Amino acid sequence: DAMVIQNPRYQVTQFGKPVTLSCSQTLNHNVMYWYQQKSSQAPKLLFHYYDKDFNNEADTPDNFQSRRPNTSFCFLDIRSPGLGDAAMYLCATRELSGSKNIQYFGAGTRLSVL
Amino acid sequence: QQQVKQSPQSLIVQKGGISIINCAYENTAFDYFPWYQQFPGKGPALLIAIRPDVSEKKEGRFTISFNKSAKQFSLHIMDSQPGDSATYFCAASIDSGTYKYIFGTGTRLKVLA
Secondary structure (H helix, E strand, O other): OOOEEEEOOEEEEOOOOOEEEEEEEOOOOOEEEEEEEOOOOOOEEEEEEEOOEEEEOOOOOOOEEEEOOOOOEEEEEEOOOOHHHOEEEEEEEEOOOOOOOOEEEOOOEEEEEO | OOOEEEEOOEEEEEOOOOEEEEEEEOOOOOOEEEEEEEOOOOOOEEEEEEOOOOOEEEEOOEEEEEEOOOOEEEEEEOOOOHHHOEEEEEEEEOOOOOOOEEEOOOEEEEEEO
16 A cells, blocks of 8 residues: 555646645655656755754755645645746655654656646 | 766666666765665655665665775666666665755666566
8 A cells, every 4th residue: 555645646737837746644754855856867855844844955946835734744836837847746754763764755746837 | 975976877687687786975974875766657665775884785686785985885686587677766865864865866777588
């Protein structure tokens, strides 16, 4: 059973039209990450939540926002998508306690911008 | 300093052969090195990981070799099978604080039947 679930799997939006991607988890992990992965490139961390604390990467554009209303859910909002924002968006979780530094990934949402 | 360089970009191996993927890093503060396997349409999944206090870790057909002085680590897949065909990502992390991963650019492996 999927433990990190991303919806939708495929999203098409228009240039400049706001879009929201969602991620839910059944692992009850405290930490959640959002990555952007472009074709043939490494996943790039956008931001992460350490419980309720939001941590933005220095080079994440202001166009990208995130919300985490509770432990299970996390949302990625792209306020005005540009053509360059077309990518796979990956959500991941990690258990806060213990020595395990394992990130569990969802299957991703592939975003197309027309 | 935060980069992890991965090679080759793509790899074709015959069934039963050995697949070798290499990664190099600069930041000596990294102390956790996982490898992730990603099948088409799926998210990356942890395959095997190593910490720098050991030079090798083996799990089944998968082995990580780690060279701390050279700041390099590699994944060896023994007896490669068509089911191993996937994209492999190495990563490096500092095992404290935010535990952020720095990923390599990935290697697309194809194992021919």
